[in-house]
Amino acid sequence: MATGEVRLEVPASPEFLRITRIMVAGVASRLGFTLDEVEDLRIAIDELCFALVGKGRTGIIAIRYLMLDDGLAVEGDGHFTDDGANEPTLSPMSHQILGAMVDEVELGRGPDGPTFRMVKRLRPA
């Protein structure tokens, strides 16, 4: 299994979330995740990126897709220049959704914006 990292930077605006979903699906399918799992990752990254940008911020989100031996980790950092919140917010519903989609989720605070990290592990076939 090839380990490594794919990076993506997109404008911090909801219409670019689609690209983050396509990327996660591409990387996950390389790793051999099933369609169901790819769908989970797609929903999860959408929730997390949305938690960062909401209806849109000024700046970018930098995303790293880390291919691990046993799964996929995705880390995202907001780099915002507006004076919006640097604290990511997740509704209870989003927490519930993410808990069902991935194995680990962490939200944090970076120097110039909120951050996230999620991990989904490959299930032995």
Add this chain to the structure above:
Amino acid sequence: MAFDSKERDELRRKFTEFAESRDRTLRDELVTAHMGLAEYLARRFTNRGEPLDDLAQVAALGLLKAVDRFDPDRGLEFSTYATPTIVGELKRHFRDKGWAVRVPRRVQELHLRLGSVVSILSQEKGRSPTIGEIAQAAAVSEEEVLEAIEAGHAYRFTSLDAPAGGDEDGSLSSQLGSEDQGLIDSEHRVTLSPLIAQFPPRERVILHLRFFEGLTQSEIAGRLGISQMHVSRLLARSLSQLRSQATDAGDE
């Protein structure tokens, strides 16, 4: 949509009564009585890369709006009044809500075709297939498969006035076993969020099974007797509705 004169009189009476009382039961009856019209119109919009199921829902929404707005005193037949409203709703669906990102026709078609490919593979393998397996079975590249799956998420559903309680009660009972009916009830008892309660029954069940019971999309598809791709579309749409609701609430 042919009613005999007795039925027509009866409906006219109900419309007059509804215009005053705004009674929900009456409204349901009026919607149900004209569902054939909505389905007929929805059918005229197939072959445009949208599943009939979704179109029927959009048409039903148009019908509901027509029932709400119809003024029986103006002397128009309801069907005359409702047809442009329903057709307008369907056109709007294609324009605004259908494929929010312009999705090329070949991708839309592949998306629809993959539905059955995924079902067959899931059955053969007894698990969800990988993207590579789907690509091989459909004789396309992995990239094309990914593109087609993403196309199913290209909806941009911001409308929150979708029919609460939904127009699907009839078909729902035929799709769900009694076990699932119990689930709907338990979901009512332990609702995490009243937001979920607003969805039509089938969406509610899917949200519940996926996020609270931890069933996979394939398992849900099997249980409801619909395709995994359809579950995926419905989930994506429900989530985007939940989200637009959350952000709208944040603005107030």
